[in-house]
Amino acid sequence: MSETTDRPEPAGETEQPGTAPPVVGEPPVPPTAQAALPIAPEGPPVPAQRRPEPPSARPADDPVAEKVRKDFDAESTKGKQPTAPGAMDDDDRVDYDPEEQQQRERFQKNQSRADRGAAASGPNARAYYHDRRVYHAYFGGRRFTVQYGVFGPAYVAAEVSTYVPVPNADVMREALGRQHLIRLCGEDGSGRRTTAIKLLDEVGCRRDRIGTVEVDDDLIFSVLAEDCVMERGAGIIIDRDDRPMRDGAVDALRRRARDAGAFVVILDSTGRANAEASFAHEHPDHREVLGRHLWVLLATGAAPARTRDTDQANRAYHDRAVQHPAVTSRIRLATSVRYVVRLAEHLAGNPDREGDLDQLLAEWDNQSRTLAKDILSPAEKTGEKAHLIPHRQAFRIAYAVFAGHPLSDVFHAGELLSQQIIPRYETRGTTPDRLVFDGNIDRLIHPSMVAPARGDEQRPGPRCAELADETLIRAILDVAWHDYDTLRGPLMAWLTVLAGNRSWQVRLRAAQIAGILAGFDFDQVYRVLIGVWARWQATYRRSAALAMDMAYVDARLTRRVRRRVYDWSRSPDPLLQDSAARVYGMRLGEEDVPRAIRELARMGRQPELAASSSVAAAMSMLFLSGAADDVMDELADWVASPNEHLPQHAVRALVVLARQPGSVDRQGWPALPELAERRERWQRALVDLWRNALTNAETSRRAWEPMRKWLLAADHDGKLRAFVEPLAMEIFARPLDSRARFNLRLWRNRHPDAVLIAALIRRLTPGTTREATDGDI
Known part of the structure; x- marks a missing residue:
């Protein structure tokens, strides 16, 4: 059966069309702007279809809890079209913000790891930096954050003392000492960082200069290769978070490290183990890791007086714990060294050396949920005001949900839940007093849920919520969902308000929390949250796609999510089609790029999404996730398609992708010229895409700016100029030559030293001499 043939919709999974909002026309171009633009031919026509909703006059987090509750109390929401105050308009950039994509993937990975018991906690589980510095670097028109962190001698000594060697550790050390740079390629949780610290210590790095460099994206390593502060005896660890570094960046860093000593x-990642100076990093023996950490913790633990009897008791307890069958079964199934270290910490904290280990291990298995129950317990502290209890519970939920966010987000979300949402679901005789100083964080937070902080650690920017253990996010949500049945309604109403927040960081986290809740009860969460968001305004459709993306990484829900999105794509409701297109640009599409592109092409041919940017957004995200060749091939087909809608989607995608920088191997090149240089067909497609983009009323204003940057970048690279100049002449051919001359002259006044711009003006203006272009035009 072909991909475009409808199949019967599975029972219970079908979607009904919602009520479509009225069509809103685009705002007219101001008369002054119209007069400034030369007359140029129109691009591909944009059919008069549904337009994105305009912004509301009110922010999404105004007091709307009553409205949200009214909409969500119904047992079924099929066919309903809620009105969400403040849902922001669609925008051509929100769907492919690289920072948002990185945060989305990072949170997915952390929660997936935490669900497998691989999250870290305790004194040896997080890197405490003795010194931390933050810089900002600019490359390709984007700002990147660079963080340098030095662990400190005490931390390095502790890591070295408990290290368990992995296979080929001696060969790794010899290669590092000779080449000054190696790669450790292995699974997350295999102990790569501890091995790196051990190797750096053994090749003679100073313990007070061993630390990490963290960057937003590997594109910035072309800058770090020149500007990274490397001192003799310094040891630097770079964790790519499973995003492989390009060979050009690695070679540049190796030369820089060798020169600096x-x-x-x-x-x-494991896939790079065959690269130069790369070593496969296997898991160490987990039993030996447990035994070594447990003995160090027992030997250094607090005791009234160290005696031979104490040491003998510790040795007996150590041997009994390491050899216990229940301990053996747990470390055999462990997915990470961190899990084993946490188990050692739990065993070392047992004051009863002769006690029942089975009971102790039962507590270990349920420790996150037990702590979560204690965190949300309504039990009052001595002298605590009664009205602070629900506020405290709401704040703790917000603190867990927004872990890693600035505390301002936590306070805002906690106030929203406790003061606006929950009261709508309660019956209160009087409104409780609220005093300004009732919001003191020390009164509201549970001490065991907060990561311990060092007094000498200087953190840049605002203070953030930091959990002692990332598993607490899921555990607190689990307790709130299953142990407090009446909290489900307020919790979902709260997420609905946050999913329309002005901040994309808040919207992203709210949508991902909805995806986690879908793992608890997919039917209810889909009926009350995701399915309604998917038929709401553009901001909420984006949140629905993010929630489905988060649910997709849960293996229990993968098939259901895939089937739901398939049904959305074939629904007669264009809002559901729009939501489906957004999901195909995320994890679901990344895992099967050819199928995702076929689905996007099928939806793109239809008139329902002709005015939406979701198809172009999804194609752009697939391009940025590594499917550049597949996307370029498809865009080349789309721009030449006889279908009236596909060329428009291709043009929208060009406007986005034209802003993306290329690889570090071709520093200064935009991504599209770097790709198109290899294939003549793509060069022809680029000409057609640019001509459409620069003449189309919807995209022309946004398209001229990346064209200006291409021309300026070509002044600094002869090969890039050799490629861009003839391409620009084809793009600016009649009837675009008049508008091109107008913009080139404006740019010439702004950039009097721009060589290529001046050359293009001469070539596009018959009879113009070099002297004329060198003067004021």
Whole structure:
């Protein structure tokens, strides 16, 4: 059966069309702007279809809890079209913000790891930096954050003392000492960072200069290769978070480290183990890891007086714990070294050396949920005001949900839940007093849920919520959902308000929490949240897609999510089609790019999404996730398609992708010229895409700016100019030559030293001499 043939919709999974909002026309171009633009031919026509909703006059988090509750109390929401105050308009950039994509993937990975028991906690589980510095670097028109962190001698000594060697550790050390840079390629949780610290210590790095460099994106390593502060004896660890580094960046860093007398260890993914100076990093023996950490913790633990009897009791307890069958079964199934270390910490904290280990291990298995129950317990502290209890519970939920966010987000979300949402679901005789100082964080937070902080650690920017253990996010949500049945309604209403927040960081986290809740009860969460968001305004459709993306990584829900999105794509409701297109640009599409592109092409041919940017957004996200060749092939087909809608989607995608920088191997090149240089067909497609983009009323204003940057970048690279100049002449051919001359002259006044711009003006203006272009035009 072909991909475009409808199949019967599975029972219970079908979607009904919602009520479509009225069509809103685009605002007219101001008369002054119209007069400034030369007359140019129109691009592909945009059919008069549904337009994105305009912004509301009120923000999404105004006091709307009553309205939200009214909409969500119904047992079924099929066919309903809620009105969400403040849902922001669609925008051509929100769907492919690289920072949002990185945060989305990072949270997915952390929660997936936490669900497998791999999250870290305790004194040895997080890197405490003795010194931390933050810089900002600019490359390709984007700002990148660079963080340098030094662990400190005490932390390095502790890591070295408990290290368990992995296979080929001696060969790794010899290669690092000779080449000054190696890659450790292995799974997350295999102990790569501890191995890196051990290797750097053994090749002679100073313990007070061993630390990490963290960057937003590997594109910035072209800048770090020149500007990274490397001192003799420094040891630098670079964790790519499973995003492999390009070979050009690695070679540049190796040369820089060798010249400075420093050493670099890159923690890379398993797929890069065959690269130069790369070593496969296997898990150490988990039993030996447990035994070594447990003995160190027992030997250094607090005791009234150290005696031979104490040491003998510790040794007996150590041997009994390591050899216990229940302990053996747990470490055999462990997915990470961190899990084993946490188990050692739990065993070392047992004051009864002769006690029942089975009971102790039962507590270990349920420790996150037990702590979560204590965190949300309504039990009052001595002298605590009664009205603070629900506020305290709401704040703790917000603190867990927004872990990693600035505390301002936590306070805002906690106030929203406790003061606006929950009261709508309660019956109160009087409104409780609220005093300004009732919001003191020390009164509201549970001490066991907060990561311990060092007094000498200087953190840049605002203070953030930091959990002692990432598993607490899921555990607190689990307790709130299953142990407090009456909290489900307020919790979902709260997420609905946050999913329309002005901040994309808040919207992203709210949508991902909805995806986690879908793992608890997919039917209810879909009926009350995701399915309604998917038929709401553009901001909420984006949140629905993010929630489905988060649910998709849960193996229990993968098939259901895939089937739901398939049904959305074939629904007669264009809002559901729009939501489906957004999901195909995320994890679901990344795992099967050809199928995702076929689905996007099928929806793109239809008139329902002709005025939506969701198809172009999804194609752009697939391009940025590594499917550049597949996307370029498809865009080349779309721009030449006889279908009236596909060329418009291709043009929208060009406007986005034209702003993306290329690889570090071709520093200064935009991504599209770097790709198109290899294939003549793509060059022809680029000409057609640019001509459509620069003449189309919807995209022309946004398209001229990346064209200006291409021309300026070509002044600094002869090969890039050799490619861009003839391409620009084809793009600016009649009837675009008049508008091109107008913009080129404006740019010439702004950039009097721009060589290529001046050359293009001469070539597009018959009879113009070099002297004329060198003067004021």
